[in-house]
Amino acid sequence: TRTQVAVVGGGPAGLMLSHLLHVAGIDSVVVDNRTVHTIETTHRAGILERDSVRLLTDTGVSDRVLRDGDRHGGIYLRFDGTSHHVDFEALVGASVWLYPQTDVFTDLHRARVRDGGDVRFGIADTEVEGVLDAPRITYADEGGRRHEVSADLVVGCDGSRSTCRGLVEGGRQFFREYPFAWFGILCEAPKSAPELIYARSDRGFALISQRTDEVQRMYFQCDPSEDPSTWSDDRIWTELQARLAGEDGFRLHEGPVIERTVLPFRSFVQTPMRHGRLLLAGDAAHTVPPTGAKGLNLALADVRVLAEVLEQAIGKQDHDVLDTYTERALERVWKAQHFSYWMTTMLHRSADSSDFDERRQLGELHALVASQRGSAYLAEGYTGWPQD
Numbered sequence: 427t428r429t430q431v432a433v434v435g436g437g438p439a440g441l442m443l444s445h446l447l448h449v450a451g452i453d454s455v456v457v458d459n460r461t462v463h464t465i466e467t468t469h470r471a472g473i474l475e476r477d478s479v480r481l482l483t484d485t486g487v488s489d490r491v492l493r494d495g496d497r498h499g500g501i502y503l504r505f506d507g508t509s510h511h512v513d514f515e516a517l518v519g520a521s522v523w524l525y526p527q528t529d530v531f532t533d534l535h536r537a538r539v540r541d542g543g544d545v546r547f548g549i550a551d552t553e554v555e556g557v558l559d560a561p562r563i564t565y566a567d568e569g570g571r572r573h574e575v576s577a578d579l580v581v582g583c584d585g586s587r588s589t590c591r592g593l594v595e596g597g598r599q600f601f602r603e604y605p606f607a608w609f610g611i612l613c614e615a616p617k618s619a620p621e622l623i624y625a626r627s628d629r630g631f632a633l634i635s636q637r638t639d640e641v642q643r644m645y646f647q648c649d650p651s652e653d654p655s656t657w658s659d660d661r662i663w664t665e666l667q668a669r670l671a672g673e674d675g676f677r678l679h680e681g682p683v684i685e686r687t688v689l690p691f692r693s694f695v696q697t698p699m700r701h702g703r704l705l706l707a708g709d710a711a712h713t714v715p716p717t718g719a720k721g722l723n724l725a726l727a728d729v730r731v732l733a734e735v736l737e738q739a740i741g742k743q744d745h746d747v748l749d750t751y752t753e754r755a756l757e758r759v760w761k762a763q764h765f766s767y768w769m770t771t772m773l774h775r776s777a778d779s780s781d782f783d784e785r786r787q788l789g790e791l792h793a794l795v796a797s798q799r800g801s802a803y804l805a806e807g808y809t810g811w812p813q814d
């Protein structure tokens with residue numbers, strides 16, 4: 427096959443890029459070694475910024491998010507056993523939507539199929555070659571037969587364990603590790619609060635999120651080496667209840683735990699995001715810790731910029747414009763890196779924190795919720811900075 431843009435990775439970034447290119451009249455082929463079923467049943471993020479929702483609705487992917495998603499006008503910050511509502515609507519006139527990444531994927535996949543897009547899932551042994559002059563993807567189908575897709579440009583949307591990233595020569599990588607991870611669960615229980623609760627406690631962080639009226643998503647800070655299979659439902663609920671407990675008597679609604687996983691936790695940036703005719707987008711180029719729900723939104727912001735840059739490069743037969751992508755994308759990436767790092771360090775407990783550190787952290791939280799300007803800074807970052 428010959429196409430204009432070959433995309434490695436059919437998650438939200440790859441499929442949204444393919445959709446935006448289609449709208450601009452540019453052909454693409456998307457390959458992914460996972461099956462559609464695997465992607466649709468792997469639980470990931472849950473919060474969409476205002477502009478992520480607009481990207482889905484206004485470019486013609488789907489407006490299902492407006493019907494099946496839940497608009498959230500704020501979050502609760504909980505510390506010292508008290509919940510404080512941060513009212514995004516009142517502070518910055520914006521809100522976010524609770525809409526799981528699995529649904530974003532389903533909408534994008536349906537839209538690509540509806541519009542005759544060439545998306546190939548469940549393939550194996552993908553290799554990318556010729557990124558400096560003549561890009562080419564080869565892979566094996568289910569029967570083991572090899573196929574080739576040659577393209578003008580190739581985009582790596584292949585996630586945090588990206589192989590495309592390894593093809594960028596002479597770049598730089600920025601890392602930060604954290605001494606903790608998140609224990610994530612899905613449970614069958616009613617909602618415990620109308621909006622998400624980000625809780626700081628002496629036992630560590632906890633996040634109470636949601637999925638549907640019957641299924642909830644929750645996370646709590648844990649050791650990176652924690653083995654989730656050794657945790658009984660009882661032990662999980664005791665830990666979560668302890669982290670949310672307070673004088674107000676707040677209790678979570680409990681129910682059977684139907685999934686448990688430990689999530690990796692780190693900050694990472696790759697620069698540049700272009701090498702020759704190869705470009706990177708989403709987690710392939712950067713990872714943020716999950717506190718603040720920036721990862722998926724950042725991936726969608728990348729491909730919005732990238733689609734524009736690719737359109738110019740292909741339309742004008744001018745590849746110099748590809749150089750503008752890294753700088754444009756990284757401006758937002760570093761804002762999100764800071765925001766995710768800030769939300770993380772403001773709410774998590776680190777094993778070596780002193781009494782001073784603990785009280786300073788509480789001082790920061792009290793100052794934040796007492797200040798309209800401080801809260802507005804959180805609200806701006808959480809609902810998403812304006813597009814460039």
Ligand code: DHB
Nearest residue numbers: 471472635716717718719
């Ligand atoms: C969810 C995940 C996050 O990292 C977050 O900050 C908020 C919500 C979620 O999966 O629902």
